[in-house]
Amino acid sequence: xxxxxxxxxxxxxxxxxxxxxxxxxxxxxxxxxxxxxxxxxxxxxxxxxxxxxxxxxxxxxxxxxxxxxxxxxxxxxxxxxxxxxxxxxxxxxxxxxxxxxxxxxxxxxxxxxxxxx
Amino acid sequence: xxxxxxxxxxxxxxxxxxxxxxxxxxxxxxxxxxxxxxxxxxxxxxxxxxxxxxxxxxxxxxxxxxxxxxxxxxxxxxxxxxxxxxxxxxxxxxxxxxxxxxxxxxxxxxxx
Numbered sequence: 744x745x746x747x748x749x750x751x752x753x754x755x756x757x758x759x760x761x762x763x764x765x766x767x768x769x770x771x772x773x774x775x776x777x778x779x780x781x782x783x784x785x786x787x788x789x790x791x792x793x794x795x796x797x798x799x800x801x802x803x804x805x806x807x808x809x810x811x812x813x814x815x816x817x818x819x820x821x822x823x824x825x826x827x828x829x830x831x832x833x834x835x836x837x838x839x840x841x842x843x844x845x846x847x848x849x850x851x852x853x854x855x856x857x858x859x860x
Numbered sequence: 861x862x863x864x865x866x867x868x869x870x871x872x873x874x875x876x877x878x879x880x881x882x883x884x885x886x887x888x889x890x891x892x893x894x895x896x897x898x899x900x901x902x903x904x905x906x907x908x909x910x911x912x913x914x915x916x917x918x919x920x921x922x923x924x925x926x927x928x929x930x931x932x933x934x935x936x937x938x939x940x941x942x943x944x945x946x947x948x949x950x951x952x953x954x955x956x957x958x959x960x961x962x963x964x965x966x967x968x969x970x971x972x
Contacts, residue, residue, distance in 0.1 A: 744905060775958060786948060786962045787903070836902050840958050846891050846910040847958045849950075851902035 745771050745841050749852035756827055757860055763823045764855045766837030772817035773839035777849065778810070781834040793820040827859045866949055866963030873939055874971050881966040882933040883949035891952040892925050892932040893960065898945045906947075907934070939970050 746769040756762050766776055774795045779787040791812055792800040799812035809831075811823040824831055834856055838849040866883045873879055883892070891910055895903035907918050909925035909932060916923055922935045932949055949963040 747902075749902075777959070786965050788962075789959060792959060834900075838902075846908070847952070848893060848905060848908050849958070849960060850905060851895070854900070854902045856900070 745769075745839065745850040747773075747837065747839050747850050747852040749837055749855050751855060752853060753856040753858075755858045755860065758828050759826055761823055761825045762827055762857060763821055764835055764837075764857075766820045766822070766839075766852055768818045768839045771839075771841065773820075773841070774817060775840040776814060776820040777838045777840070778812060778820075778822050779836045779838065781836060781854075783834075787836060790822075824857065827857070829859045832857055832859045864949055864951060864961055864963040866966055868966060869964065870967040870969070872969050872971060875939060875941060877939055879936040879939055879943070879968060880933060881947060881968075882931060883951070883963045884931045885951055885961075886930070887953060888929040889951035889953060890929070892923070893950045893952075894921075894923050894932070894934050895948045895950060896945050897948060897965075903948060936968075939968075941970050941972065944968060944970050 748767045750765045776793040778790045780790050781787050789802050790805045793812045793814040795814045795817050801807045814820040834854050836854040838851045841848050864883050864885050893908050894906045897903045907916050907923040912929045913927050914925040920937045947966045950960040952960055
């Protein structure tokens with residue numbers, strides 16, 4: 744299957760600072776990537792859809808000014824959590840859309856654990 | 861955001877037993893995907909289904925896309941300890957630009 748990487752795998756930061764998370768498609772080009780957030784023992788919740796060369800589309804309730812998404816190339820999307828607070832602590836996972844003749848699938852990165860002190 | 865109903869929520873089984881879990885939705889999907897997630901990792905794609913009634917296998921795993929397009933199930937035969945993890949279904953509605961809606965997850969634990 745397609746390989747998606749994320750960096751860093753974990754990060755600890757102080758409240759009020761900003762954190763950038765990178766999502767890369769390693770062996771294919773991804774025009775569309777997705778950012779999810781997962782709290783402990785819960786399912787994945789879609790935050791936003793990242794489209795190469797255009798603005799991201801955010802899900803209802805997700806602050807676009809707080810979670811900045813940049814998809815500047817076909818292999819890289821970044822999520823910046825601005826002015827992070829303890830309630831932003833979570834597991835952030837990206838995925839890349841992979842079209843096929845039968846339909847789309849999504850391949851996920853390994854996730855980034857963010858802890859805000 | 862909306863989530864799919866997935867059951868059971870958790871299950872303890874003995875090694876060698878077969879496992880069955882399912883996912884239901886109030887809306888029609890055009891794609892069903894099944895993922896497995898290990899602790900601290902991202903979900904790994906197991907099986908993708910694109911057509912109502914489709915039955916697809918991947919080793920000991922078999923999944924089906926329900927005829928009504930509102931449900932899907934996943935079977936694991938002859939479970940082994942490495943099957944432990946959380947299994948998620950995910951569906952895509954027609955016309956939602958590839959966005960997925962995830963199920964609530966089934967936590968599987970296998971005892972020797």
